[in-house]
Amino acid sequence: MKRYKGMTLRFMIGVLVLVSALLTAIVGGYSAFSSTRNSLALNHLENNYQYAKKISSETHILLTSMQENMNFIANNAQEQTLTQKETDLLLQANKQYFNSIFFADSNRVIQQVSPTGSGLAVGTQLTSEVSIEAVELKKPFISDPYLATSGRLILLVSSPVFDKEGTYKGFVGGTIYLEEDNVLSNMLNEHFYGNGSYVYVVDRQGHLIFHPNKKRINEFVSGNAIIQKVISGKSSFEQTKNSLGTEYFTGYSYEKSSGWGIVSQTPVSVLKEPLNKLIVSMIMQGLPFLLFILLIAFGVSFIISKPLYQLAKFSEDAIADNKTAPLDRPIIRSRVYEVRQLAHHIHNHFDQLNSENRIDGLTGIANRKTFEQVMQGWIESQLPFCLILLDIDHFKKVNDTYGHVKGDEVLVFTASIMQKFSRVEDVCFRFGGEEFGILVKTGNMETAASLAERLRSEIETSKSPTGGAVTISLGIAVYPENAGQSTEVIEKADFALYQSKADGRNKTTIYAD
Numbered sequence: 001m002k003r004y005k006g007m008t009l010r011f012m013i014g015v016l017v018l019v020s021a022l023l024t025a026i027v028g029g030y031s032a033f034s035s036t037r038n039s040l041a042l043n044h045l046e047n048n049y050q051y052a053k054k055i056s057s058e059t060h061i062l063l064t065s066m067q068e069n070m071n072f073i074a075n076n077a078q079e080q081t082l083t084q085k086e087t088d089l090l091l092q093a094n095k096q097y098f099n100s101i102f103f104a105d106s107n108r109v110i111q112q113v114s115p116t117g118s119g120l121a122v123g124t125q126l127t128s129e130v131s132i133e134a135v136e137l138k139k140p141f142i143s144d145p146y147l148a149t150s151g152r153l154i155l156l157v158s159s160p161v162f163d164k165e166g167t168y169k170g171f172v173g174g175t176i177y178l179e180e181d182n183v184l185s186n187m188l189n190e191h192f193y194g195n196g197s198y199v200y201v202v203d204r205q206g207h208l209i210f211h212p213n214k215k216r217i218n219e220f221v222s223g224n225a226i227i228q229k230v231i232s233g234k235s236s237f238e239q240t241k242n243s244l245g246t247e248y249f250t251g252y253s254y255e256k257s258s259g260w261g262i263v264s265q266t267p268v269s270v271l272k273e274p275l276n277k278l279i280v281s282m283i284m285q286g287l288p289f290l291l292f293i294l295l296i297a298f299g300v301s302f303i304i305s306k307p308l309y310q311l312a313k314f315s316e317d318a319i320a321d322n323k324t325a326p327l328d329r330p331i332i333r334s335r336v337y338e339v340r341q342l343a344h345h346i347h348n349h350f351d352q353l354n355s356e357n358r359i360d361g362l363t364g365i366a367n368r369k370t371f372e373q374v375m376q377g378w379i380e381s382q383l384p385f386c387l388i389l390l391d392i393d394h395f396k397k398v399n400d401t402y403g404h405v406k407g408d409e410v411l412v413f414t415a416s417i418m419q420k421f422s423r424v425e426d427v428c429f430r431f432g433g434e435e436f437g438i439l440v441k442t443g444n445m446e447t448a449a450s451l452a453e454r455l456r457s458e459i460e461t462s463k464s465p466t467g468g469a470v471t472i473s474l475g476i477a478v479y480p481e482n483a484g485q486s487t488e489v490i491e492k493a494d495f496a497l498y499q500s501k502a503d504g505r506n507k508t509t510i511y512a513d
Contacts, residue, residue: 036278037271041239041249043337044266048197048251049237052264055188055199056235056253062187063258066097066157066174067140073172074159077103087112097183098174099154103161105170108135118175119150134158134171142258144203145178145218153178153218155209178217184210197266202227204259230254230261239268360430362408363415371429375439375486379479386440386448389493390455390474393505395434402466409465414472417462421455437493445510448476452508460506473500474508482511 073090076082082090082103091101091114100120102113108126130143134156143156158173176182188199188210201210206222221227226240230252237251247268254261360367366374378385392398392414399407411434418428418438427439438455440448452474464470475496483489496511503509 032278032282033275037275040271040274041268044249044270045237045239045251048249048264048266049235049253050251052199052237052251052253052262053235055264056255056262058187059184059201059255059260059262060257062183063142063157063255066183067142067159069094069097070157070159070172070174071140073101073174074161077161077169077172078163082112084112084114084116087114091115094174097176098157099177099180099182100175101172102175103170103172104131106135106168108132108170111170119148119152124149130156131173134160134173138168144205145207145209148175152180155184178209179214195266195270197264197270199262199264202231202261202263204231206231209260226250226252226263227261230263231259240265360415363412363430365415365419365436366427366429368429368431371427371431371437371439372486374427375489378439378441379484379486382480384442384444385479386443386445387477387479387489387493388438388440388448388452388474389431389476389490389497390436390438390452390472391497391501392434393471393473393501398466398470406465410470413462413465414459414470417458418455421451421458426451445476445478445481448478449508449510452476456506456508471506473497473505475500475511476508477511 073094076086076090087101087103091098094101100113100115100118102118102120103111104126105111108131110120110122110124110126113120113122126149128146128148130146133143134141138160140157140159143158145153145155148154152175155176155178156173157176158171160171161169163169176184178184184201188201198212199210200208200212202221203209206220206227208216208219208221211217211219222231224242226238229236231254233254233256235253237249239247240250241247248265249268250263250265252261252263358366358370375385375387392410395407395410398410411430414436415428415430418436422428422438423441425441426443427441429437429439431437438451440451443451456472456474460469460471462469475493475498477483477489477492477496479489482492492511496509500507500509
């Protein structure tokens with residue numbers, strides 16, 4: 001009689017794995033359809049919510065930029081009367097934002113308009129409620145959609161114009177043609193997808209500002225429950241049904257500065273195809289799953305661990321090399337939601353650190369490190385430039401008399417005037433303490449000297465945060481005429497700066513061998 005040896009461990013593990021897999025397949029097959037549908041539905045809801053928040057942020061940045069540009073135009077109109085040529089140039093510079101730009105006086109009479117064929121003409125008095133509101137408010141604002149005298153449905157971004165004595169002169173306005181191609185539609189059309197997903201925007205009253213179907217622009221849709229929630233200031237996501245009975249996964253976000261509501265939605269029908277594929281996949285792949293369960297487990301762990309290792313190595317190398325944003329960033333293509341989110345936030349974090357590493361925290365202009373990098377790059381490219389170094393005269397006395405907080409305000413005041421007078425291609429920077437500088441790109445000595453003198457005169461005649469005027473001393477050096485190395489250029493400009501101080505301060509000195 002043979003002795004019963006029992007089952008081997010390998011057999012028991014095999015049976016255990018097989019039974020477990022069978023039970024998992026049975027239970028999973030029973031619940032896979034509903035659970036997968038719920039998971040996909042939640043994923044679409046969250047994605048649309050996050051997407052609506054992202055578009056809300058981009059819209060806020062866009063509106064802020066448009067308002068700032070209009071404020072800049074208003075400041076130009078304060079200094080001098082705009083000519084038709086200047087108005088055309090301003091529109092050309094801002095054509096990515098506005099369809100037309102105009103200046104109206106305090107009686108709402110058009111003084112300048114570009115383009116001239118926009119439906120408005122010089123001498124025309126604006127009669128819309130929005131133009132009346134712009135004159136009454138006397139402050140920057142973004143209007144709700146309205147029908148202009150030209151017959152177009154538009155949004156108005158306006159900014160008041162005051163003369164140097166503070167007398168109200170009128171306002172400048174930039175218009176967006178809602179029913180035509182515009183900055184808003186160009187931005188949001190990028191977010192229209194072939195699966196039926198799309199984004200639309202409503203104003204605070206419940207009128208459509210943007211919709212893929214332009215025929216619906218300005219349609220009043222506040223009867224929609226989602227619209228009521230978003231224009232009341234709420235941001236969330238939920239599954240909804242429109243007036244035609246179509247169900248959507250909807251995410252919505254409130255944009256505070258304008259009161260607009262951004263809604264991103266995907267039709268529920270998009271689940272039909274992946275769910276059908278899931279059923280077929282379960283049937284076709286059931287048996288191979290039983291045979292290769294260990295291999296699959298290894299593959300899953302590899303899929304999860306590989307991108308996490310890449311991110312960890314990326315962070316370690318970046319810190320070890322003392323870099324805030326290495327160029328060789330890992331490309332993460334993981335299907336795992338958490339891994340994608342982690343990669344996204346790590347990249348954003350390093351971008352933020354890189355930005356903070358380049359900007360002076362107090363004044364908001366470039367710091368010394370950025371200045372040195374830019375100057376060295378220009379020298380390596382053999383690009384001629386001028387370096388203006390400037391120093392606030394008697395700054396220690398300002399700190400001793402008014403305190404360091406007021407001294408910081410003087411530094412910010414000085415930096416803001418530097419940015420105002422420098423060109424777009426120039427680089428303003430804080431060299432250290434009360435010393436600043438401007439890199440004048442491809443500028444000759446005359447260009448730099450003119451800029452320096454205008455800056456010196458403006459600061460001398462402007463009222464500083466101390467209540468009185470402050471003065472600056474400046475020194476100028478030219479590359480490559482005065483020096484061939486970055487340190488030499490700085491030394492020559494610094495020498496000229498201290499010559500200005502030695503000659504009584506509040507002066508500009510050009511370095512001469």
